[in-house]
Amino acid sequence: MMMRLIRPSLFGSFALFFVAVPFLYSQVSLPRISDMVLADVQDDAADVLVLFREMPDLSEVTTLPTKQAMAEMVYARLRLTADQSQQVVKNWLDLHQLPYKAFWVVNALSLTVNREQLEQLAAFPEVQHITSDRAGIHMAKVQMEPISPPAGIEWGISKTRADQVWTLGIKGKGAVVGGLDTGFKWDHPAIKLQYRGWDGVNAAHNYNWFDGVKQNSPLNPSGSNPCGLDLKVPCDDDNHGTHTMGTMVGLDGDNIIGMAPEAKWVACRNMERGWGMPSFYLACFQWMLAPTDVNGQNPDPSKAPHVINNSWYCAPEEGCPSLAELIPFETAVNNLRSSGIMVVVSAGNSGPACGTVQYGPAIFEKSFSVAATNINNEAASFSSRGLVTFDASNRMKPNIAAPGHNVRSSIRGDAYAALSGTSMAGPHVAGMVALMISANPKLAGHVDQIEQIIKETAVPHTTSETCGGVSGTQIPNPVFGYGRIDAFAAVNKALLVASEVEEQPQQFVLTPPYPNPFNPSTRLTLTAEKAERVNVSVFDALGRKVTELFDGVLAAQETKAFLFEAQNLPNGLYFIRATGTTQSHVRLATLLK
Numbered sequence: 001m002m003m004r005l006i007r008p009s010l011f012g013s014f015a016l017f018f019v020a021v022p023f024l025y026s027q028v029s030l031p032r033i034s035d036m037v038l039a040d041v042q043d044d045a046a047d048v049l050v051l052f053r054e055m056p057d058l059s060e061v062t063t064l065p066t067k068q069a070m071a072e073m074v075y076a077r078l079r080l081t082a083d084q085s086q087q088v089v090k091n092w093l094d095l096h097q098l099p100y101k102a103f104w105v106v107n108a109l110s111l112t113v114n115r116e117q118l119e120q121l122a123a124f125p126e127v128q129h130i131t132s133d134r135a136g137i138h139m140a141k142v143q144m145e146p147i148s149p150p151a152g153i154e155w156g157i158s159k160t161r162a163d164q165v166w167t168l169g170i171k172g173k174g175a176v177v178g179g180l181d182t183g184f185k186w187d188h189p190a191i192k193l194q195y196r197g198w199d200g201v202n203a204a205h206n207y208n209w210f211d212g213v214k215q216n217s218p219l220n221p222s223g224s225n226p227c228g229l230d231l232k233v234p235c236d237d238d239n240h241g242t243h244t245m246g247t248m249v250g251l252d253g254d255n256i257i258g259m260a261p262e263a264k265w266v267a268c269r270n271m272e273r274g275w276g277m278p279s280f281y282l283a284c285f286q287w288m289l290a291p292t293d294v295n296g297q298n299p300d301p302s303k304a305p306h307v308i309n310n311s312w313y314c315a316p317e318e319g320c321p322s323l324a325e326l327i328p329f330e331t332a333v334n335n336l337r338s339s340g341i342m343v344v345v346s347a348g349n350s351g352p353a354c355g356t357v358q359y360g361p362a363i364f365e366k367s368f369s370v371a372a373t374n375i376n377n378e379a380a381s382f383s384s385r386g387l388v389t390f391d392a393s394n395r396m397k398p399n400i401a402a403p404g405h406n407v408r409s410s411i412r413g414d415a416y417a418a419l420s421g422t423s424m425a426g427p428h429v430a431g432m433v434a435l436m437i438s439a440n441p442k443l444a445g446h447v448d449q450i451e452q453i454i455k456e457t458a459v460p461h462t463t464s465e466t467c468g469g470v471s472g473t474q475i476p477n478p479v480f481g482y483g484r485i486d487a488f489a490a491v492n493k494a495l496l497v498a499s500e501v502e503e504q505p506q507q508f509v510l511t512p513p514y515p516n517p518f519n520p521s522t523r524l525t526l527t528a529e530k531a532e533r534v535n536v537s538v539f540d541a542l543g544r545k546v547t548e549l550f551d552g553v554l555a556a557q558e559t560k561a562f563l564f565e566a567q568n569l570p571n572g573l574y575f576i577r578a579t580g581t582t583q584s585h586v587r588l589a590t591l592l593k
Helices: 023-027 035-040 059-063 067-085 087-095 115-122 155-159 162-166 240-249 278-289 323-338 422-439 447-457 487-496
Strands: 046-052 100-103 108-113 127-132 176-181 209-211 264-269 307-310 342-346 368-373 400-403 407-411 415-420 508-510 521-528 532-539 545-554 559-565 572-579 584-591
Touching: 035 046, 035 127, 046 115, 046 278, 046 323, 059 067, 067 087, 067 278, 067 323, 067 572, 067 584, 087 100, 087 108, 087 115, 100 278, 108 115, 108 278, 115 127, 127 323, 155 162, 155 400, 162 422, 162 487, 176 240, 176 278, 176 422, 209 278, 240 264, 240 407, 240 415, 240 422, 264 278, 278 323, 307 422, 323 342, 342 422, 342 447, 368 422, 400 422, 415 422, 422 447, 422 487, 447 487, 508 532, 508 572, 508 584, 521 532, 521 545, 545 559
Parallel strands: 176 264, 176 307, 209 264, 307 342, 342 368, 368 400
Antiparallel strands: 046 108, 046 127, 100 108, 407 415, 508 521, 521 559, 532 545, 532 572, 572 584
């Protein structure tokens, strides 16, 4: 349940929101404009990401006991930081009629500019760096294997002992996985029942699906997208996404393909026929932290998934051999993790050479990177190896290994196919996380603890390969990480452990405002579990108190309704905070006149 969500200090001085920066910031001396952008803008306009200096302090999140509390605090602080620090630049862009997309999962704007506009943007003191928003590619070409008939329980499930977890009555119920990929055929019979938007009769795609793809990629030579753009209903233009989701949750008769067949799934398309842009990827990261309706409105962090699968990488074609171009991705991954979402990432298909875990997001410290194994528990030849040398960290990657060779799962046309790649390994891990959370819901949001259980219960695997001076005979090693996942062992350990932060009794509940967005007023209610003195006040995006809705004592089980009237207030984001003796809850409302 929701605990003390945001302390009153959140609304004091906005200037207190500074935090230790992501690893790559410490490794890179950032110019105002990246070399790639300067090259792109010489003869034409350039697609860019404008990164701002300010970042919120999210260190307090670790004290919160529940995933929902973490998610709502992270969302509120990210939104506050972005709304304030971007405002001057937004005003300038509006004045010059330059359209833009605003992000808060990273403090950034995406837009298209010419050389003169680029130089003017770079002169704003709020701007840290301007980087490229050029198109790139998904997790390198997976290998299509010969089509095989249904095998009952697919080998990856039995090898990881997920089927033994099912005998405990644990199949993923109560857990939600998220897929960021080429789209998803939501009504494929293996994954339709597990789609969170399907109630058995009707499909509701708001908060369950979002399309981050708003334009055709210039890297696709053949016409327009077969699914279309900015979709309000899920569609897969490649097969890749439908296949990965099947491995997480799929089940259809004899097609027993998914690790957690009773888990629910939500999804976001971040690639256009396999090609993406940084802004596509960031749009989906942002949606996963606080899902919205299909139009991208009314974000709600309480609807975020527990774990997300990322079977893609930021490619050389979009400048990601440059550390500077990776900073937005690392920042987004860190913020997602702070909100209680585990970020599973395929390690890459550039093996078998050492040092081939070389692309974001697989190289990031906070990503949980997954190598691929075959049915004989050997490392797949294509599976990327560590150490991470690209950023000079010599970081141990991959973290873990999972089945990724000849993996049979769902594809378009209500069909099935066997594919090979670390793209197929990551979904096994995400599905296992769903099983763990289903077994022990108190683990939800405690990503460090979940990852530690996975590493401690993995089946150790060694190799004669030595990479970066690290022998393959040690655990962890640069080929298998801590070893191949063991779902049965991980779930049994999950059942035995208590969450690191125990849940506190809930004192009162503040409902979300309705309608939201609103004009000119919105309603919400407060219910006390026991007698409690509560103050309910409203703050604007700068942390200034604009009105007080209530200050008094609620009796046990008493419900009080409030009307926030904003006829005389400007458009914008407002924070409605209920503060009791030991807890504080916050709801966000958007005024649009």
